[in-house]
Amino acid sequence: MRIGNATFPLGTALAPMAGFTDASMRLLCRSLGCELTVTEMVSAAALCYRDLKTARLARLPADDFPCAVQLFGHDPEEMRRAAAMIASGEYEGACSACAPAAIDLNMGCPVKKIVSAGDGSALMRTPSLAGEIVRAAVEGAAPYSVPVTVKIRAGWDESSKNAVEIAKIAVEAGASAITVHARTRAQMYAPSADWSVITAVRDALPKEIPVIGNGDVTCADDYFRMKEQCGCDGIAVGRAALGDPWIFAEIRARSKGEPFLPPDEAERRRTAYALAEAIVEAEGEGAAARECRGRIAHFLKGMRGAAEARARLMKVETLAEIKEILGV
Numbered sequence: 001m002r003i004g005n006a007t008f009p010l011g012t013a014l015a016p017m018a019g020f021t022d023a024s025m026r027l028l029c030r031s032l033g034c035e036l037t038v039t040e041m042v043s044a045a046a047l048c049y050r051d052l053k054t055a056r057l058a059r060l061p062a063d064d065f066p067c068a069v070q071l072f073g074h075d076p077e078e079m080r081r082a083a084a085m086i087a088s089g090e091y092e093g094a095c096s097a098c099a100p101a102a103i104d105l106n107m108g109c110p111v112k113k114i115v116s117a118g119d120g121s122a123l124m125r126t127p128s129l130a131g132e133i134v135r136a137a138v139e140g141a142a143p144y145s146v147p148v149t150v151k152i153r154a155g156w157d158e159s160s161k162n163a164v165e166i167a168k169i170a171v172e173a174g175a176s177a178i179t180v181h182a183r184t185r186a187q188m189y190a191p192s193a194d195w196s197v198i199t200a201v202r203d204a205l206p207k208e209i210p211v212i213g214n215g216d217v218t219c220a221d222d223y224f225r226m227k228e229q230c231g232c233d234g235i236a237v238g239r240a241a242l243g244d245p246w247i248f249a250e251i252r253a254r255s256k257g258e259p260f261l262p263p264d265e266a267e268r269r270r271t272a273y274a275l276a277e278a279i280v281e282a283e284g285e286g287a288a289a290r291e292c293r294g295r296i297a298h299f300l301k302g303m304r305g306a307a308e309a310r311a312r313l314m315k316v317e318t319l320a321e322i323k324e325i326l327g328v
């Protein structure tokens with residue numbers, strides 16, 4: 001798969017997840033073979049108002065390449081300005097060690113607060129505005145040669161599955177790749193993503209526009225199954241990677257015909273602690289240690305004593321407590 005100047009031999013991506021896919025998590029997944037990372041969603045409006053706290057979400061560390069910065073918004077002018085700020089790499093609040101590989105536009109977020117403002121998956125219901133948003137971002141990023149990609153859902157609800165229409169509009173407006181989360185907004189994150197929507201989008205777009213499939217890829221087998229079934233160029237893994245970033249290592253090993261040795265419990269605990277350390281280093285103790293509560297708990301899934309450890313994790317205030325619970 002190719003987006004702009006970046007190539008992705010296996011097309012593996014970490015799906016953007018607000019509150020989870022910060023730089024620490026992105027670097028961890030990258031170290032295990034993930035080829036494309038995406039930041040958490042960043043408000044185009046907040047960037048235009050120079051909200052420095054928001055802008056920090058768009059900061060890319062030196063080793064996080066290729067990484068796309070994801071923007072959300074519904075105002076084309078704000079989107080144009082925000083895309084230019086991020087693509088230039090010079091915006092004070094988000095000054096990055098490396099340039100973004102792409103600006104990714106969020107047309108999938110189902111959260112009520114976002115949707116009621118006309119952002120995220122609400123754009124699936126306003127196709128012409130969706131097209132204007134893409135065109136504006138493309139114009140904003142073009143002087144810096146940064147491509148624009150778009151992440152969509154299957155549609156708003158079962159009676160309005162219009163992923164193919166929106167994908168075509170986005171490409172017409174200059175999008176360089178489309179990620180399809182194969183659920184409707186009404187489905188939120190419930191099981192049973194409809195992968196046939198990914199196939200339909202792949203079939204409808206020109207071959208040179210990569211399509212990244214997403215939804216219910218829970219193990220390496222699912223990666224191979226989705227690629228085969230949908231013919232898509234890339235695959236974005238969401239929740240499965242939260243406690244099992246080794247999914248990328250397994251995909252890489254099996255693609256090369258090499259054996260994959262799953263991490264033992266000690267390695268999973270060590271990795272979870274290293275992630276907690278990185279989060280705390282980036283954000284400072286206190287709030288960051290509390291932020292680790294839900295995040296580190298994902299790594300304990302399936303371990304003996306996980307329920308008790310998870311309950312203790314939910315109360316931690318310091319990195320030292322996390323260390324003690326993980327036993328590392």
Ligand SMILES: Cc1cc2nc3c(=O)[nH]c(=O)nc-3n(C[C@H](O)[C@H](O)[C@H](O)COP(=O)(O)O)c2cc1C
Nearest residue numbers: 015016017018040041151181215216217237238239
């Ligand atoms: C906690 C959480 C936060 C998310 N945040 C974002 C986001 O900021 N931007 C986005 O495009 N999608 C977001 N998503 C959706 C994921 O990128 C992905 O499309 C979804 O989880 C389906 O993939 P999965 O079945 O592999 O988890 C989020 C999902 C979760 C669970």
